[in-house]
Amino acid sequence: MRPLTTLAACALLLGTGGCAITYDATHLGVPVSLADAAQAPATGTPFAVTKHPVFVMWGLFDSGQPNLDDLLSGQVGTGTSLAQVRIRSRMRWSDLLFTVLSAGFLSPRSVTFEGVIVAPAGTPAPAATH
Numbered sequence: 001m002r003p004l005t006t007l008a009a010c011a012l013l014l015g016t017g018g019c020a021i022t023y024d025a026t027h028l029g030v031p032v033s034l035a036d037a038a039q040a041p042a043t044g045t046p047f048a049v050t051k052h053p054v055f056v057m058w059g060l061f062d063s064g065q066p067n068l069d070d071l072l073s074g075q076v077g078t079g080t081s082l083a084q085v086r087i088r089s090r091m092r093w094s095d096l097l098f099t100v101l102s103a104g105f106l107s108p109r110s111v112t113f114e115g116v117i118v119a120p121a122g123t124p125a126p127a128a129t130h
Contacts (some may be wrong), residue, residue, distance in 0.1 A: 023068070023087055033079040042083030044118035047072070057106040066111045079120030086114045 001016050048085035076082065088111070091099070095108040 007117045011047045032085055033081070033083050036083055036087055042116045042118050044116045044121065045082065046114070046116050048112060048114045050110055050112045053111060055109070058104045059107060066113070068113050071113060072117070076117065081118045083116045083118050084114075088114070091107055 008065075033042075047069045051071070052067055054063040055061070056063060072082075090110050091108075092110055095110065099107045
């Protein structure tokens, strides 16, 4: 019974770190806020971008994490900020089916970044990204 317990503990340990994505806004170089006051919502250009990372070997490795810096690099600059940023990570039905068919070896996800690009006062807002 001891080898089974050890095997289960190892599987649990590997499973807790799998399919994890870290989002860090400190390297963007612009102020980022997750929520604004309900009385004064942010005004600017809304954006919504969806990326599809794939996790390999039961979530131990990824084929490339979605990066907000790369997605908005041409739209954020000096004086701009991001407001009402929301990140949703989910599995679509097709993602789940593919994960089951590959026995978990490949596990796709859908990650959507949403928010508002707030331009500095007196400048036009950048074009929306969809």
